[in-house]
């Protein structure tokens with residue numbers, strides 16, 4: 431795989447970028463015990479707490495560089511990560527390892543100065559990072575727990591550095607806050623995925639294996655016919671959603687051959703129904719041209735007929751899915767559903 435062909439920045443700039451200084455803000459958590467210690471105004475303690483923050487930041491930066499080196503091939507296939515200095519080829523193996531050695535030697539020296547207990551917590555944090563990137567980050571729930579434990583270790587490290595004890599309530603607040611942040615992060619990742627249609631499916635992957643298999647599984651607010659079929663494939667039993675009715679009120683029809691907008695001019699003189707094979711009153715008694723006219727004229731009957739059609743089609747889909755599950759032919763049913771959807775609407779006249 432070729433590296434990105436942008437002009438290479440100066441070595442120090444690439445190096446600083448590889449250290450991800452933005453991430454250092456997370457280590458501000460180490461200052462929490464100092465803030466709650468009644469002796470926060472003592473100059474000596476403030477220096478110690480700040481040194482602890484720097485030690486953690488250096489350690490974390492070293493971990494980022496190692497990870498970027500290990501993941502460089504994979505990162506080059508990613509639209510954003512390919513710009514990282516190592517993936518982009520701006521930092522070679524020698525430079526990267528030199529950076530890591532510098533960071534970890536600095537972290538170790540500062541840790542030594544703060545005392546053995548702090549050095550121990552620092553080592554524990556390094557171990558956690560290795561476990562996290564080595565596999566925990568791909569494990570449902572454990573990933574979030576590992577992030578939360580990382581924050582706990584930061585608080586403990588901050589307390590150890592200034593030689594105060596962490597109260598139970600501070601432990602609890604940190605744990606709850608960190609778990610909240612961890613799940614918020616996962617949620618943000620899920621909803622920022624480019625494929626909006628597949629993001630609900632990912633959510634189902636995250637949840638379904640944890641639900642009891644002998645109870646009905648209900649997914650709220652899903653969705654388009656393709657999303658429902660995908661969720662059924664993952665084991666969801668029940669749905670409720672405004673989609674068929676709301677779409678019907680906004681001129682949108684769901685059909686075997688995908689979605690269509692009845693407001694479009696192509697339907698103006700089309701005497702054919704929305705779907706030849708549909709048995710609903712809108713399709714049996716009315717043409718696309720008439721439905722198009724009703725919608726254009728803001729006639730409420732247009733919304734009613736399209737809603738009727740959409741609900742009828744959804745019932746057809748669910749009936750088909752139930753039949754396919756009973757006859758153990760779900761996979762082939764889904765394959766033919768998907769190939770029909772991919773056809774797109776019938777050609778205009």
Ligand SMILES: [Zn+2]
Nearest residue numbers: 708710713739
């Ligand atoms: Zn119909």
